[in-house]
Amino acid sequence: MSEKTDVVDPNASPVGAVVGMDYFMSLTFEEKICPVVLRFAGELMEGRITGHKCPQCALVYVPPRGYCPICVVQTTDADEIVAADRGVVTNYTVVTPVAYYGQEATEPFAKVSVSLDGGGSLSLQDVLDLPANEVRVGMRVEAVWAPPGERSIDDIGNRWGSGEGVIRGWHLTGEPDVAREDLPKQGGF
DSSP, rough: OOOOOOOOOOOOOOOOOOOOOOOOOOOOOOOOOOOOHHHHHHHHHTTOEEEETTTTTTEEEESSEETTTTTEEOOOGGGGEOSSSSEEEEEEEEEOOOOTTOOOSSSOOOEEEEEEETSSSEEEEEEEESSSGEEEEEOEEEEEOOOOGGGOTTOOOOSSSOOTEEEEEEEEOSOOOGGGGGOOGGGGO
């Protein structure tokens, strides 16, 4: 004796094709910050940019990572250096804001990479008091620190964070630009 069964198409939708829907949601992440990043953040709050200098190849990493990815060796507090809060712009991106929900910026702005004097670099930094179309590679800049009572390390995490709650941005030092052939290599490589 055989029973009759209906075969159901698993790809068929009972209501037809879904084109789109509005759904507002929010996600909250809590990330445990590693000790080397916590130390870096604490030093920023004190007005110091710190990094680690590899004990083998002497490359400087700012912020410190706790290891040198080139030599594959651990770095520790013994390898910590205080980096300069002056340097040269080695790269930049001009961002032209696109209107989207929550967007506050309306004018183009630049984010720069600063190769710090003596080693190390910081990315995603703001240049202050200079229109985006005047930002250029080779500019000599120095950090503009937030006053001690207004500093915040809320944007610093294990994977990202520019320290903008501590360093407001960078302004021109008034020194001549560094020629392209004399620029430090990004990241010290």
